[in-house]
Amino acid sequence: MRAHQGIAFRTAFLIARDPSDAEEAAQDGFVKAYRALRRFRRGAPFRPWLLQIVANEARNRRRSAGRRGNLALRLADEARPGDAVPSPEAALLSDERRAELLAAVEGLREEERLVVSCRFFLGLSEDETAQTLGIKLGTVKSRTARALAHLRAEVER
Amino acid sequence: MNLEHELRGLPIAFPEEPDLAPRVLARLGRPARRWWLAPALVALAAAGALLAIPQTRAAIFDLLRIGGVEVQRVETQPRAPVRPPVLGREVSFAAAQSRADFALLTPRAPFTAYVDGPMVNLRWKRYVLSQWRGEQLPFVQKQVGPGSQTVGVEVRGATGLWITGARHEIVYRVPATGEIVAKSRRLVGSVLIWEDGGVTYRLEGARTVADARAVARNLKAR
Numbered sequence A: 001m002r003a004h005q006g007i008a009f010r011t012a013f014l015i016a017r018d019p020s021d022a023e024e025a026a027q028d029g030f031v032k033a034y035r036a037l038r039r040f041r042r043g044a045p046f047r048p049w050l051l052q053i054v055a056n057e058a059r060n061r062r063r064s065a066g067r068r069g070n071l072a073l074r075l076a077d078e079a080r081p082g083d084a085v086p087s088p089e090a091a092l093l094s095d096e097r098r099a100e101l102l103a104a105v106e107g108l109r110e111e112e113r114l115v116v117s118c119r120f121f122l123g124l125s126e127d128e129t130a131q132t133l134g135i136k137l138g139t140v141k142s143r144t145a146r147a148l149a150h151l152r153a154e155v156e157r
Numbered sequence B: 001m002n003l004e005h006e007l008r009g010l011p012i013a014f015p016e017e018p019d020l021a022p023r024v025l026a027r028l029g030r031p032a033r034r035w036w037l038a039p040a041l042v043a044l045a046a047a048g049a050l051l052a053i054p055q056t057r058a059a060i061f062d063l064l065r066i067g068g069v070e071v072q073r074v075e076t077q078p079r080a081p082v083r084p085p086v087l088g089r090e091v092s093f094a095a096a097q098s099r100a101d102f103a104l105l106t107p108r109a110p111f112t113a114y115v116d117g118p119m120v121n122l123r124w125k126r127y128v129l130s131q132w133r134g135e136q137l138p139f140v141q142k143q144v145g146p147g148s149q150t151v152g153v154e155v156r157g158a159t160g161l162w163i164t165g166a167r168h169e170i171v172y173r174v175p176a177t178g179e180i181v182a183k184s185r186r187l188v189g190s191v192l193i194w195e196d197g198g199v200t201y202r203l204e205g206a207r208t209v210a211d212a213r214a215v216a217r218n219l220k221a222r
Helices: A002-016 A019-035 A046-065 A088-092 A095-106 A110-121 A126-133 A137-155 B003-009 B021-028 B042-051 B093-099 B209-217
Strands: B061-066 B069-073 B089-091 B112-116 B119-124 B127-133 B140-144 B149-155 B158-164 B168-173 B180-183 B191-196 B199-204
Touching: A002 A019, A002 A046, A002 A110, A019 A046, A019 B021, A046 A126, A095 A110, A095 A137, A095 B003, A110 A126, A110 A137, A110 B003, A126 A137, A137 B003, B089 B093, B093 B112, B093 B119, B149 B191, B149 B209, B158 B209, B191 B209, B199 B209
Parallel strands: B069 B140
Antiparallel strands: B061 B069, B089 B112, B112 B119, B119 B127, B127 B199, B140 B168, B149 B158, B158 B191, B168 B180, B191 B199
């Protein structure tokens, strides 16, 4: 379970945008997944199946709370000396550029923002993203392409 | 620069990840009904092959990991031969302590010390306390069969697990060889497991969770 709780919590947070809602959604997701094991198709990958349940929980909470993106994503503080070496991508990006890019992601329509979050912030594959968000693979591809075009237009102006 | 790479490189500040396991466990901590085939775990497949678990019936779900212990629900328990308790080689306390890189916890009552690989076992009265550094045993699995209960409890300020009601099997991987070994059922009955400072503790022999927690509370490093 601990192997999956990090990704489950982050998925719930990206949708619910509230830490306690995300925690509850992830917790309920685990309990429901555990009780629904009989519906789990043998041989299918477990992670997206769990994330789909968690994502549903997170969506329901967000809906009932009537909120819409009330907690904006932030960038983590700059790595301090002695911290792990940043990835080459991270090292090359200036702070300003990062902030601009994140703001552009936050400005996307929700359906595009969620696909971008799953694919690039959570590192899910296209298939996993489709299952987690309950949409078709083709929709993931088209939304990703649209989102990237919007982002490019936004940050490369 | 590729926009996708830039997005992947964004250091998103996620809130601190809560530890969901204790509460999920508490909610699930009641007798198992029926456990169906769950995701195949590599370790499990290996354990299954070794223990000749009937694969089609063995329903296993990776429930929780506490320290070096991984608890799994199984529908059918592996049929390992029941042997007398194996506690390892009897040694003096000093010899046992010299094998561990942490201060061993001991009861007030006189006890006998045994070493079994990286695990130190102390036996007194009807109790057995096993302690080992988690990394020394990459995992110990407790396979918990139907009809058992698993409850999250507080033990010495840490999160612990009280497993009661059914027989359980202990399976672990030998660090040096990667070989997966099924331990015979040592003491049948309930067990309290907790982790503290990277060391995993397992107490067997207590009849109630209150007794187990009291025994745990009174343990002291010498």
